[in-house]
Amino acid sequence: MSVTAAQGFTAAGIAAGIKANGNPDLALVVNDGPRHAAAGVFTSNRVKAAPVLWSEQVLKGGAVSAVVLNSGGANACTGPQGFQDTHATAEKAAQVLQGHSAGEIAVASTGLIGELLPMDKLLPGIEKAATELSAHGGEKAAIAIKTTDTVHKTAVVTKDGWTVGGMAKGAGMLAPGLATMLVVLTTDADLDSATLDKALRDATRLTFDRVDSDGCMSTNDTVLLLASGASGTTPEYGEFADAVRDVCDDLARQLIGDAEGASKDIRIEVVNAASEDDAVEVGRSIARNNLLKCAIHGEDPNWGRVLSAIGTTKAAFEPDRLNVAINDVWVCRNGSVGEDRDLVDMRYREVRITADLAAGSASAVIWANDLTADYVHENSAYSS
Amino acid sequence: MSVTAAQGFTAAGIAAGIKANGNPDLALVVNDGPRHAAAGVFTSNRVKAAPVLWSEQVLKGGAVSAVVLNSGGANACTGPQGFQDTHATAEKAAQVLQGHSAGEIAVASTGLIGELLPMDKLLPGIEKAATELSAHGGEKAAIAIKTTDTVHKTAVVTKDGWTVGGMAKGAGMLAPGLATMLVVLTTDADLDSATLDKALRDATRLTFDRVDSDGCMSTNDTVLLLASGASGTTPEYGEFADAVRDVCDDLARQLIGDAEGASKDIRIEVVNAASEDDAVEVGRSIARNNLLKCAIHGEDPNWGRVLSAIGTTKAAFEPDRLNVAINDVWVCRNGSVGEDRDLVDMRYREVRITADLAAGSASAVIWANDLTADYVHENSAYSS
CATH class of the missing domain: 3.60.70.12 (L-amino peptidase D-ALA esterase/amidase)
Known part of the structure; x- marks a missing residue:
């Protein structure tokens, strides 16, 4: 092999x-x-x-x-x-x-x-x-x-x-x-x-x-x-x-x-972007948002942190047309409150975030991990 | 008042x-x-x-x-x-x-x-x-x-x-x-x-x-x-x-x-940059490097993580001319091993990182915090 x-x-x-x-x-x-x-x-x-x-x-x-x-x-x-x-x-x-x-x-x-x-x-x-x-x-x-x-x-x-x-x-x-x-x-x-x-x-x-x-x-x-x-x-x-x-x-x-200290694997799919570059930029911005990564660790479908991450990009979108699903529950619709967040089941290791930019037909998938106390420990307790 | x-x-x-x-x-x-x-x-x-x-x-x-x-x-x-x-x-x-x-x-x-x-x-x-x-x-x-x-x-x-x-x-x-x-x-x-x-x-x-x-x-x-x-x-x-x-x-x-969960305040000063924009870009890149933030939390003067953060920027510099001091000890000189890292005393809350780009005369100061298990806890245990 x-x-x-x-x-x-x-x-x-x-x-x-x-x-x-x-x-x-x-x-x-x-x-x-x-x-x-x-x-x-x-x-x-x-x-x-x-x-x-x-x-x-x-x-x-x-x-x-x-x-x-x-x-x-x-x-x-x-x-x-x-x-x-x-x-x-x-x-x-x-x-x-x-x-x-x-x-x-x-x-x-x-x-x-x-x-x-x-x-x-x-x-x-x-x-x-x-x-x-x-x-x-x-x-x-x-x-x-x-x-x-x-x-x-x-x-x-x-x-x-x-x-x-x-x-x-x-x-x-x-x-x-x-x-x-x-x-x-x-x-x-x-x-x-x-x-x-x-x-x-x-x-x-x-x-x-x-x-x-x-x-x-x-x-x-x-x-x-x-x-x-x-x-x-x-x-x-x-x-x-x-x-x-x-x-x-x-x-x-x-x-x-197998990422250091991670407890969740996060699949971020950005859909309906104006271009693949836009989709990747938005996906990476979501992937790097420490507050969102902490929320996912806590099994909290905190879609507000997804929107605040999207808002830092230069991608084409209108804030009041953004939709976000977490594990297929559309908790954010048109930039505002969507389906009941209590419907989101986050007990499993894989978490799927879908960000719909409503700006075109391009898409991209970015994989990320959550942010955990174990990650902090692994990277602070000794040099690596 | x-x-x-x-x-x-x-x-x-x-x-x-x-x-x-x-x-x-x-x-x-x-x-x-x-x-x-x-x-x-x-x-x-x-x-x-x-x-x-x-x-x-x-x-x-x-x-x-x-x-x-x-x-x-x-x-x-x-x-x-x-x-x-x-x-x-x-x-x-x-x-x-x-x-x-x-x-x-x-x-x-x-x-x-x-x-x-x-x-x-x-x-x-x-x-x-x-x-x-x-x-x-x-x-x-x-x-x-x-x-x-x-x-x-x-x-x-x-x-x-x-x-x-x-x-x-x-x-x-x-x-x-x-x-x-x-x-x-x-x-x-x-x-x-x-x-x-x-x-x-x-x-x-x-x-x-x-x-x-x-x-x-x-x-x-x-x-x-x-x-x-x-x-x-x-x-x-x-x-x-x-x-x-x-x-x-x-x-x-x-x-x-008073930042959430922080145990260290990190003062990042970028000096000898080609422009103030370069200095700010490099300072922010260092400020946002999770691995470095963990190392600072662990009181580990891990200058390699500073260099790896600088390397992600578009600022003007030559890798083999970079110098980095942590709490005034120049642990990295000319992109390589400098003074003994054991000389760095990191017991206090304030940590000073100086990044010398050797590319000009501009400078900037960025303030950041370390990354801690308490930060993860504060931002995962409940919605905020």
Whole structure:
């Protein structure tokens, strides 16, 4: 499963000693070919971690033969030394794997910002991981990239003769552009890097870019798509793009379902917007409203906080034509009191908010989480 | 003190029964002249409460003879009936006060969005409040506008022969444009409404517009400045503007100090920005970063979260030239590890974050609060 569900890939996940608690912290994913086509999407944060700066350069070549991922440290805001460490990581992997060049090895890191990685543990870890590479190593790799994730996250879609699989980690600092995550997708479809790039961007735009757990954008977000061509099959673009989007959608939903401290997953659907951009802007504004997030946590269908969030946007709408449903009860109609709020049943983890802008026919879905005392505790009790 | 510190004003604060718990909930401020010049600044939220829509119209005339304020209900998202109720409130006050027209009576409300006000209690309350109007009623008025505020907030500056005083309420939904607040300022200076308007806008831009407790913008924000001319003195503009700004600054600082659930007041100063707009954009981005707000609550000088917030802005800066100090310890230099974070003492309520963009000479100060389990509790345990 995971990154080894597609043919042509091996992976490993080990404990290299980067994490003080001894948990797995180093993953290696290797594309055994015959192709090494790849595409990548990275954080839009202007403060980018060293591995992001490195991997962006690697991806410009359109080829990735291996990915080294570590948890236990983000290697962000670590200056020239941090970049040298990422470079050394790629060089080490190239040396250990043989026949690969460092320029085709992507690196991804996640953990605390502002601390150098323990290279005396990481580099030997790469040697160890290389000895454990296996066509069944996908799950171990997915486990090794966890930080505050409570479960590891994998997804697979198999089509006629080819497969797209992947793994993801991400639990906090989840906001669009991208959400804080490391994701590696693999496929044995026989496609070039330009096709992979288009499919990946089409997919992330509608999936990872539309989850917003806590409004915070990471320095390390990395989503990679690697193609081995090992199936010998070249699917039609539309079918392939659908499969990539399905895997991304599945993983994105898992990220929301495991967000730090969350007790609710909130599906915000904005309908009848004048444009998709308007729908996304309104959805994100609702997703980031702390007061609403608290109300949802308290199972309070406080639609006034939805309207106050919509009112901060530049989207086209008339305040007295707005309608809002919570779990399908239209508690706000025409900008005012609608159905009885006591009809709203909010006992379950998933909460659906529908915002009708009555301004057009575009729509968008944004996923968010509630704001809880557990979130505060997880992010205040220790550095992460 | 408060709104009755300046000559020419009377005020009252009573319990009209709008709040179920019987606490004071209705305030009346009357300008006895000889002048009735006034200026107002209102929420930039596009979803505006009925009293905001009403008072915006009143202020267009440049004259206000009285203000009716209620807590216990925002009268926001209440449709045509809500607006009729505000209108009826002004008419009732005009009738009771005699000699005043409803078109010169401003109305302000605060409380839960989406519920109609109990007019059967509010209208008799106006009659009762009118009988209690007093030149010493300022404090009672300040108490009557409290919602989740733990203390009432007043400030006064007295100059040579004239005074500016005021009251404020606001504890949650505090974000720029404006913060969630009702504020009434009064002065006995003899000035016209155009001068008042300029002084008020100059002051709010640098004070109320730069506090951001929880990133949430209200539907009801109202800041009014009323001048009676009773001192017979016309101060120079600069001196008057300074006094108004000092009173606003004092009240804004009190709002942050009493924000819902907060345990820290965070003073974010952005320096060496290319422009004041850049400095404000960066300051607000830092102010709204939930992960950083949690870290500050945990007394963790997590400067990586400051950098990740700066990185989401469009301000001019180079990531490897950013410097960040927390309580004057430069924990981040040149975008990387700086002085030892263990040197940062965060035991006190006030925390100072300095972000040096190394891109120019402009600066701005934004005030924020930390994010706490108490904030979550206050905003999830019941509707507000």
